[in-house]
Amino acid sequence: MYGNAYIDPNDQRGKTIEGEDPVLLAEFEARILAGEKIEPQDWMPQLYRKQLIRMIEQHAHSEIIGALPEGTWITRAPGFRRKLALMAKVQDEVGHAQLLYSAAETLGKSREAMINDLITGKSKYSNVFNYPAITWADSAIIAWLIDAGAIVNQLANSKGSYGPYCRALERICYEESFHLKYGHDNVVHLATGTPKQREMVQDALTRWWPAIMHFFGPPDTISVHTEVLMKWKVKMMSNDDMRQQYLDMYVPKIWDLGLVLPDPNLHKNEETGKWEYTEPDWEEFKRVINGDGPCNAERLAVRRMAEEKGRWVRRAILGEKANYTVPFA
Amino acid sequence: MENMHKSLDPRITRANLDLEEQIDPLNELDQFQTYEVFHQKKRGQQHVHVGIVHAPNADMALLYAKEQYARRGVTSNLWVVPSSCVTATEYFDEDIFATTAEKIYRDPATYKVMDRIQAFKERQAQKS
Numbered sequence: 001m002y003g004n005a006y007i008d009p010n011d012q013r014g015k016t017i018e019g020e021d022p023v024l025l026a027e028f029e030a031r032i033l034a035g036e037k038i039e040p041q042d043w044m045p046q047l048y049r050k051q052l053i054r055m056i057e058q059h060a061h062s063e064i065i066g067a068l069p070e071g072t073w074i075t076r077a078p079g080f081r082r083k084l085a086l087m088a089k090v091q092d093e094v095g096h097a098q099l100l101y102s103a104a105e106t107l108g109k110s111r112e113a114m115i116n117d118l119i120t121g122k123s124k125y126s127n128v129f130n131y132p133a134i135t136w137a138d139s140a141i142i143a144w145l146i147d148a149g150a151i152v153n154q155l156a157n158s159k160g161s162y163g164p165y166c167r168a169l170e171r172i173c174y175e176e177s178f179h180l181k182y183g184h185d186n187v188v189h190l191a192t193g194t195p196k197q198r199e200m201v202q203d204a205l206t207r208w209w210p211a212i213m214h215f216f217g218p219p220d221t222i223s224v225h226t227e228v229l230m231k232w233k234v235k236m237m238s239n240d241d242m243r244q245q246y247l248d249m250y251v252p253k254i255w256d257l258g259l260v261l262p263d264p265n266l267h268k269n270e271e272t273g274k275w276e277y278t279e280p281d282w283e284e285f286k287r288v289i290n291g292d293g294p295c296n297a298e299r300l301a302v303r304r305m306a307e308e309k310g311r312w313v314r315r316a317i318l319g320e321k322a323n324y325t326v327p328f329a
Numbered sequence: 330m331e332n333m334h335k336s337l338d339p340r341i342t343r344a345n346l347d348l349e350e351q352i353d354p355l356n357e358l359d360q361f362q363t364y365e366v367f368h369q370k371k372r373g374q375q376h377v378h379v380g381i382v383h384a385p386n387a388d389m390a391l392l393y394a395k396e397q398y399a400r401r402g403v404t405s406n407l408w409v410v411p412s413s414c415v416t417a418t419e420y421f422d423e424d425i426f427a428t429t430a431e432k433i434y435r436d437p438a439t440y441k442v443m444d445r446i447q448a449f450k451e452r453q454a455q456k457s
Contacts, residue, residue, distance in 0.1 A: 041420045072338040088400075095397050102363075102381050111383065112355040120351065132337050167380070175401060297348040298336055305344060308352045314359055317385040325412040327363050327381040 017228065020045045032233055037163035040106035040329065051234050052162055053107045054123075060100035061118045061125035065299050067093045069133040070142055078136060085182050089143065092179065096172045103164040106327055119304045121296075127285060128211045130293030137190055137197075137204035143183025145208065145250060149215045151176055152246050161233035164329055184253075191257040205254070206262045213263075213280040216243045222282070247275040364390035365415060367408040368398050376408055384409075 017025065024043050031038065038044055067090045074090065077083035101111050117123040128146055133139045151173060158169035190201035217223065217239040229235040237245075248268075254261060266277045288296070336342045361383045367376035379398045384390035390409040399407065418425070433439045 039420055068338075072336075072341075075340070091396070092400065095400065098382070098393075098397060099380060102383075110357070111360040112357060115360070116354045120354075134337065171380075298334065298341065298346070301334070301346040301348045301350075302341060302344075304350070304352050305346060307355065311355075311359070314361070314385070317389070318358060318361060319386055322358050322362050322385065323413060324358060324362050327365070327412050328415060328417055329378070329380075 017045055017047055029231070032161045032231075036161075037166060038161050039163045040326075045232075047228070048232050048234065049107050051229055052165065053104055053109050055234065056100050056104040056107075056165055057109070057114050057117070058124050058126070060097045060104060060114065061123055062129065063093045063097035063100060064118070064303070065125045065129045066146075067097075068299055068302060069129055069131070069295070070139050072133055073136055073139040076136065082186070086139070086143075089179050089182060092175050096168075096175070099168040099171060100165075102327060103162075103168045106164045106329070108326070110324070115307065119300055119307060121291060121300060124289055127214055127289045127293070128208075129299060130288050130296045131208075131211055132295055134207070135200055135204060137187075137200040138207065140183055140186035140190060140201065141204045141208045143179055144187050145183070145205075145212055145254075146215065147176055147179040147183055148250055149212065149246055151180060152242055152249070153216070156236040156242065159233070160236055167329070188257065191259060202259055205259055209262050210280045210284075213243070213277070214282075214285045216240075216246065218282055218285065219279065244275055247277070251275070361385045363412040364394070364409040365412050366390075366394040366398055367410070368394075368404060369406040369408075370403055372405050376406065381412060382409070387411075 025045060028038070028042075028044060028048075031042075038048075070086065070093075071090050074083060074086050077086050101114060104114060105111055114123065118125070128142075133142060154169050154173050154176070158166050158173060160166055187201055190197040220238045220240045223239055226235050226238070230238075247266075251261065251266070251268075263278050266275065268275050287293070291297075334342065334346050334348055362385075363381045363383055364387070365381055366379050368379045369376045382390050382393040382397055384393050387409055391407060394407045394409055395404075398404075429435075
């Protein structure tokens with residue numbers, strides 16, 4: 001589950017392709033233009049490598065941290081089938097993190113270094129997971145509408161240029177189709193249920209809507225210049241284009257259930273074919289992504305506990321002749 | 330227990346976490362070495378490379394491979410091979426394979442004899 005890579009607008013590093021060999025760069029760009037994939041052993045510009053590491057790593061961290069708000073509800077899932085499904089979903093998410101860390105490490109950053117950057121707060125992850133899943137209905141909204149957002153993003157990115165990332169995303173999208181159906185089933189169950197159940201799912205939707213609007217990142221007008229990343233097929237769609245696609249796919253489905261979205265301005269302009277809406281609070285987005293959200297501290301503390309308490313076990317089973325090799329693909 | 334962090338998740342509350350405390354960074358090989366995973370759907374089919382796992386030994390690698398790559402559909406068999414055992418060609422040598430398509434004498438479709446057989450048969454018929 002993942003939104004769009006968050007690029008810090010103040011980060012001057014890696015905005016430049018200065019110093020790259022023009023011949024190699026031209027070959028690299030021609031390959032991408034022809035629709036070929038870049039593989040780990042190929043020459044690539046520093047900026048391409050850096051942005052991909054950042055993006056895939058953020059994506060992996062999001063899967064790991066995303067398992068926490070949903071995992072909260074495993075012990076209290078209503079009914080055995082839902083409990084089994086939720087366990088499978090949460091385990092899928094952790095597996096997706098493994099696939100993504102593997103793709104990122106082909107670019108030269110070790111898995112240990114990535115985890116260190118997560119638990120010290122240096123790397124980001126999808127901002128939505130800094131909010132709590134207060135009721136069972138929150139977990140249903142996450143499974144349907146946050147996973148739906150992730151699928152929009154991941155399907156776009158699976159057409160990108162970096163081979164290992166595309167392969168990981170194809171497997172992830174295939175597995176996540178069940179998450180979406182499972183989440184939808186849960187929301188429909190509540191929305192077509194008793195008045196109390198309807199109220200519960202409506203409250204959860206109202207709570208999560210701003211986070212859903214934040215999910216694809218800041219609007220293009222205030223986003224960092226991403227032309228070169230689009231040209232290199234690192235970023236496949238602008239934040240706003242993805243948000244439009246998402247609204248087009250899911251707002252009608254939400255309205256179908258008679259649920260209300262907490263934005264009186266939300267409507268589709270039939271002339272432009274575009275959705276219009278109230279911008280969510282982007283200052284809050286920035287504040288939360290930089291550490292000051294309701295759950296940031298707990299999420300990272302849980303991760304640190306897991307790393308630290310499992311450490312002696314990992315050390316005990318590590319073979320004496322262990323020797324790391326960067327995977328080929 | 331006054332300062333105990335209260336989470337929505339009772340298991341996390343019970344863990345009594347210190348939200349500020351940092352830990353020592355992970356050392357090299359904390360996440361083990363890598364194994365390449367090959368997946369066979371059904372008996373009789375080829376094993377196909379599907380990705381990697383990190384594991385401390387081959388047995389654990391098989392266990393992780395099952396959890397990671399046999400979560401959907403059907404599986405009949407898995408292989409794991411230490412990544413360090415793989416030797417590969419280089420992508421910059423990709424052109425060593427480029428001439429295969431030019432070697433048309435390896436293509437069964439380029440062998441056409443029927444017109445010659447037909448002509449031969451016609452000649453034979455005229456002779457007799």
